Structure formats: structure tokens, C-alpha cells
Amino acid sequence: MKKFLLASLITILSIAFLAACGTSDDNATGSEEGTESKKVLTMGTSADFPPFETIDETTGEYIGFDIELAKKIAEKLGYDLKIENMDFGGLISALQAERIDFIISGMSATAERKESVDFSTEYHKSGEMFVTLKDSDVKSLEDLDGKKVGVQLGSIQEEGAKKIKEETLKNLEISALNKAPELIQELKAGRIDAVYLDKTVAVGFIEELDLAGFDDPTEASPGMAIAFAKGSELTEEFNKVLDEMKENGELKAIEQEWIEK
Known part of the structure; x- marks a missing residue:
């Protein structure tokens, strides 16, 4: 009986060992094939504000100036981008609760908002x-x-x-x-x-x-900027890319595609 129990225990341990080896091999294969996923950044937006952000009625995809800008910045920084659509009034609270990593939603960088979030440099100004x-x-x-x-x-x-x-x-x-x-x-x-x-x-x-x-003949509002949680390292990363896109004409090209067309 003892021999039977010992044999059973050895069998169970062997199966567990092989399963563990199999999992390790699977992960290694994924890395070798380049399937290791990049870090995902979640963007908050209110997709009811064309031409900055809206939903394509045919494809159901998010489209617009802000969407293209976010995709381009994420690509340049090596991130995958996830978009969360919500009411505009709930965006800052979602950022503060860490449900999203940043906001691009035609948001003006007002002094009042700066008390709650950090902003990038301005990327567009409409009036x-x-x-x-x-x-x-x-x-x-x-x-x-x-x-x-x-x-x-x-x-x-x-x-x-x-x-x-x-x-x-x-x-x-x-x-x-x-x-x-x-x-x-x-x-x-x-x-x-x-x-x-x-x-x-x-x-x-x-x-x-x-x-x-x-x-509106009254005082002009601040320009649009990207919002981040207070002290976020993303602010500096995004600003660097925005500055490059302003200098090399990429930001102007996106503006011409969605706003000046």
C-alpha cells in the first residue's frame, strides 16, 4: 500500500513538473516569435465632439483629430493604446481614480483644471x-x-x-x-x-x-492640451513627442486632415 501511494505521488509530481515545463516553453516561444505585448496606455475621451473625437457610424471605430494624435504619440513612445469613451464631465475624476492614464478630448488647459491635473503643452486652439x-x-x-x-x-x-x-x-x-x-x-x-x-x-x-x-467676442479660452494625473511621468514623455511633431510638421498634417479639410 505504501509503495502504491509513493508511486501515485511520484506520478502527480511528474505531471505537475511537465505542466510547469510546458508553460515555460510556451512563454519562451511567445517571446521568440515577438508576441510579447507592449505596455498599454488607456486614453479617456468623450467621443461626441467631431472632428476631434467621434465614432465612425460604418465601422464603429473611434476617429478624429485627437484620436489620430493619440495613436501617433503612443506609437512613437512604444505603447499600445486603449480608448475608453465616457461623458466629458467624468473624465478628470476617472483620471484621478487611475481608471485611465491620460485624457485627450478637446480639453482646454484652464487654471481651475490645473489644480486637479497636469497638462501637456497646447496642441490646438480654436476659440x-x-x-x-x-x-x-x-x-x-x-x-x-x-x-x-x-x-x-x-x-x-x-x-x-x-x-x-x-x-x-x-x-x-x-x-x-x-x-x-x-x-x-x-x-x-x-x-x-x-x-x-x-x-x-x-x-x-x-x-x-x-x-x-x-x-464669441469675449475673452478667448486657453488652447487644448493633454491631461495627466498630478506628477505623472507621461507628461514629459508626451511633451517631447509633441514638440517633435510640431517641428517636423506631423501635427500640422493631422490638423489639415481633420480640421482644415
Whole structure:
């Protein structure tokens, strides 16, 4: 009986040893064939902001200026890129909770945001614009007094609209929603009188949907930048690549493809 138990134990140990060897061989083969995966960086974005970030209706893929910029930087730094789509207002909290590694989402580097995150150097600057219906009687900023303007929740335009109300148009009503297309729907349905957007995004909606609009004559907002957790080593890495792309024309080429086309 003892001999039988000893033999059984030896068999079990032999199988375990062979299994372990097999696992080791599999890993070694993967390395030899170059299948060892690169480190993955997770980018947070709100994919409702064309031409910066949106979802291709045909393929379901993320496309846009910011998407191409993120792919190019990740490639140059040797990272694989994963994209997480979420509401714009939740991006910074997701970054602080370490659910994402960085944010590229048409985000302006405001002084208030800099208290919570670190920013890269600016990579684009658009300015702001008000979008209206073509037959609207709202033709200028002064015409918005007593009217309702729509803004994206958590955006620089929401902050700007509050400042305009405080300093200039006391009777301005502000309606904040999560996504830019929702604001355009509200405009077309007559529930708001104008939508306050990044100028590049606004022009896209105006041309596509036969709308009207006018530039924001107030103080210009900061340019767009990439956001990182406080003290992140990625900030310096990304800045180095951004500087190179500005110098060699790659950033301009992406801008021409998605914004100036």
C-alpha cells in the first residue's frame, strides 16, 4: 500500500513538473516569435465632439483629430493604446481614480483644471462660437439676453457661459447636457436658442446641418492640451513627442486632415 501511494505521488509530481515545463516553453516561444505585448496606455475621451473625437457610424471605430494624435504619440513612445469613451464631465475624476492614464478630448488647459491635473503643452486652439438656427433672431451676443443657451457639461464653454451671465447678460439662462449632439437636437427642437461650442466643432455642425452662428467676442479660452494625473511621468514623455511633431510638421498634417479639410 505504501509503495502504491509513493508511486501515485511520484506520478502527480511528474505531471505537475511537465505542466510547469510546458508553460515555460510556451512563454519562451511567445517571446521568440515577438508576441510579447507592449505596455498599454488607456486614453479617456468623450467621443461626441467631431472632428476631434467621434465614432465612425460604418465601422464603429473611434476617429478624429485627437484620436489620430493619440495613436501617433503612443506609437512613437512604444505603447499600445486603449480608448475608453465616457461623458466629458467624468473624465478628470476617472483620471484621478487611475481608471485611465491620460485624457485627450478637446480639453482646454484652464487654471481651475490645473489644480486637479497636469497638462501637456497646447496642441490646438480654436476659440468659441454660438450656433443658432438659420431663421433665429439671435445674431449677436447681446441678442442672447433673456434667452437660453446650451453648453456641454464640464466644458470650458459651460464656464464661459457662466462668466458671460455674471458679467454681461444677467438674464441669460444656461442649459447643460452631457453631449454636443444632444445640444444640437435641443436647438433644432426649439428648446434652447443657441449652443455654445468650440469653434471648430461649431463650424462642422453648421456646415453639416445647415445652421447659422457667430463668433464669441469675449475673452478667448486657453488652447487644448493633454491631461495627466498630478506628477505623472507621461507628461514629459508626451511633451517631447509633441514638440517633435510640431517641428517636423506631423501635427500640422493631422490638423489639415481633420480640421482644415
